Amino acid sequence: MTTVHKYNLPDFDIFNNDQANKNYSFWIPDKKYLILGQSNKPEDSLFEEKVNEDNLTVYKRPSGGEAVILTKNTLVISIVFTAENFENPGKYFSIANGFIMNALRKLGISNIGQKGISDITIGNKKILGSSIYRRKDKIFYHAVLNVSESISQIAYYLKHPKKEPDYRKGRNHQEFVTSIRAEGFTFEIHEIISAIENEIISNNHN
Amino acid sequence: MRYIFKFPDIGEGIDEGTIAEWYIEKGQTVQVGDALCKMETDKVVTDIPSPKNGTISARYGKIGETINVGDPLVEIEIEGTEADAGNEQQTEAVEEEGAGVVGTLEIAGNNAFLPASDEGFDEKEEEDKKPKKKALATPVARAMAKELGVDISKVTGTGPANRVMKEDIQNHFNQSGKSKTPSNSNISGENEVEIEPLSQLRKSIARNMVQSKQNAAHMSVFDEIEIEELIRIRTKYKERFAEQNVKLSYLPFVLKATAMALRKFKALNSEMDLENNQMIYKKYYNIGIAVDTPDGLVVPVIRNVDKKTIFELASEINEMAHKARNKEISLDDMKDGTFTITSFGSIGGMFAVPVINYPQAGILGIGRIVQKPVVKNNQIVPGNVLPLSMSVDHRIVDGGEVTRFLNQIMEYLSDPVSLIID
Known part of the structure; x- marks a missing residue:
């Protein structure tokens, strides 16, 4: 039986704190965490035996999508938007992913694209997954970018998701997911943070 | 009068969502912008705000139930100036775009507005004149009725508060001797046919x-x-x-x-x-x-x-x-x-x-x-x-x-x- 904790990880602070200086944040997880989507069940999404054997903490985030693993080699990017008139939340995927894709392109990573509902890909492989939670007029976008984590870690803890985007075409984790490092780019996480932050600031979202 | 608010397209190119939480109860008063429920789609969890001021007279779907874009979500009894307005204004209100609400809303048609009371009407005489009463039904039952060509307003509901359930539609359809065929079917009404909803596998x-x-x-x-x-x-x-x-x-x-x-x-x-x-x-x-x-x-x-x-x-x-x-x-x-x-x-x-x-x-x-x-x-x-x-x-x-x-x-x-x- 896996204990699932309420989501209170550092990336959520900017959503909960109206006095926050910035409406975006970057968080490099200090250890491994497993994060379920709002409607995921541990038994459906995780290899629970391995998760419990390795004593990993499992959280359920407020937003949708499938389970992810956070590690020191991933980057969690969060952006809060204030939406007047309860606008269509889907468009915020384009805005936020646009910041990130532009930053990665400027770093020299080619073949970057957005596929599925809100994934960022290199070629046909996923490097970032994102989701949105909206409460009243605040829209919380958060994403996990795989900078250099081994895909075997994902396959070790996470089952094949019940729902998948069309472009996945049944591929297993090893074939579907990649990292910036695995694609031959050796940027440090802080270089990536700096590039994305510049992109956000230059677009006046701060 | 009642306003039927349908689950709007929230713009991800998907056509269904799952009800994660209800924030309102039947009889509760709501203002424009008040959250009605929390809805989950593939990537988004979002509050769905009320498009109108009024009192909730019905809500559709249970927590965990998946509903399609365009399915009724709640019915709001609208009071005040909107309710007092004449028929022309009522029609205007029904056909307006869903300004101030999530995306572009599919607003219910004219018969989404119901008289607050049936008093003063001889039901039989006025049946053809008055707008059809919106039946209380589950989204699944509505979809099934549409598929089978059943007039849901003629089905007796056996669910809570006489809500029409999926089984009621099936029973009504079976008892009707398959008198209805889908309007877009090219099957002649004279020929006996058997109509079954498509299974997920067949789809x-x-x-x-x-x-x-x-x-x-x-x-x-x-x-x-x-x-x-x-x-x-x-x-x-x-x-x-x-x-x-x-x-x-x-x-x-x-x-x-x-x-x-x-x-x-x-x-x-x-x-x-x-x-x-x-x-x-x-x-x-x-x-x-x-x-x-x-x-x-x-x-x-x-x-x-x-x-x-x-x-x-x-x-x-x-x-x-x-x-x-x-x-x-x-x-x-x-x-x-x-x-x-x-x-x-x-x-x-x-x-x-x-x-x-x-x-x-x-x-x-x-x-x-x-x-x-x-x-x-x-x-x-x-x-x-x-x-x-x-x-x-x-x-x-x-x-x-x-x-x-x-x-x-x-x-x-x-x-x-x-x-x-x-």
Whole structure:
């Protein structure tokens, strides 16, 4: 039986704190965490035996999508938007992913694209997954970018998701997911943070 | 008057959402912008705000229930100036765009507004004049009524507060002697028909088949092979396998022969990725087997066929057949296929033009083994002949390649020992 904790990880602070200086944040997880989507069940999404054997903490985030693993080699990017008139939340995927894709392109990573509902890909492989939670007029976008984590870690803890985007075409984790490092780019996480932050600031979202 | 608020399109290109939480109860007063419920779609969890001031007179769907965009979410009893306004203003209000609410709203039509009371009306006399009363029903029941052409307002509900349930629609439809046919059907009302809602499996089959035919350039070749040696070997080992509760058919041999041929003809084990202008050649050989079930076609996948023995393949086929019969085939069982075999010969028929399991590059059809005259050593003798039908995506595979591939499979099947030698 896996204990699932309420989501209170550092990336959520900017959503909960109206006095926050910035409406975006970057968080490099200090250890491994497993994060379920709002409607995921541990038994459906995780290899629970391995998760419990390795004593990993499992959280359920407020937003949708499938389970992810956070590690020191991933980057969690969060952006809060204030939406007047309860606008269509889907468009915020384009805005936020646009910041990130532009930053990665400027770093020299080619073949970057957005596929599925809100994934960022290199070629046909996923490097970032994102989701949105909206409460009243605040829209919380958060994403996990795989900078250099081994895909075997994902396959070790996470089952094949019940729902998948069309472009996945049944591929297993090893074939579907990649990292910036695995694609031959050796940027440090802080270089990536700096590039994305510049992109956000230059677009006046701060 | 009542305002029916429907689940709006929240703009991800998806057409359904799951109710995660209700924030309001029947009888509760709401203001424009108050959160009605929390809705979850594939990637977004969002509060759905009220588009109107008023009192909640009904809410549809339970927590965990999936509803479609356009299904009723709540009914709001509107008070004040809007309610006092004349009919013209009522109509205006109904047809307005959903300003200030999530995306573009599908607003209910005129009959979404109901008189607050039926007082003063002789129901029979006025039945045709007044707007039809909106029946209280579950979203599933509404969809089913639409599918079956049932007028939901004439159905007596047996659910809570007389809500019309799925079973009520089915019962009403059965009792009505199938008097209704869908308005868009071209079936004459004079002919007796039976109408069933599409199952998820049938919808999925339909979608996949059309996707294949629209995207792949189908091309087929046919051939026959005399399989005397294969029959001898199968007969020899059949009993031995049976002792271990494994039924040995010809399919494991065909699977093995196909996987080994795929290793030599990589185009047949590939897919075309037009988005990125590239071919994806797969170095693993997972072969799907099209299985006929009472509910429709399912295609469980046998993985790493090239690395498995005939016994292992036979065992797995038996297991998949058992799962299929008991409706236990999971999504995981059907994923990651790189090629497909359809063995329709076990039912009957010799040749077919199989439809490719897109985006795979090919599919092999196995017909019924028949006895027919063959020429051996310049003599006409009776032979056991296995018909083969092969369809490929001609964008990926040329005619010569597929013919050589089929020749290779036939070579393996005519000399089954080569399956363990090569």
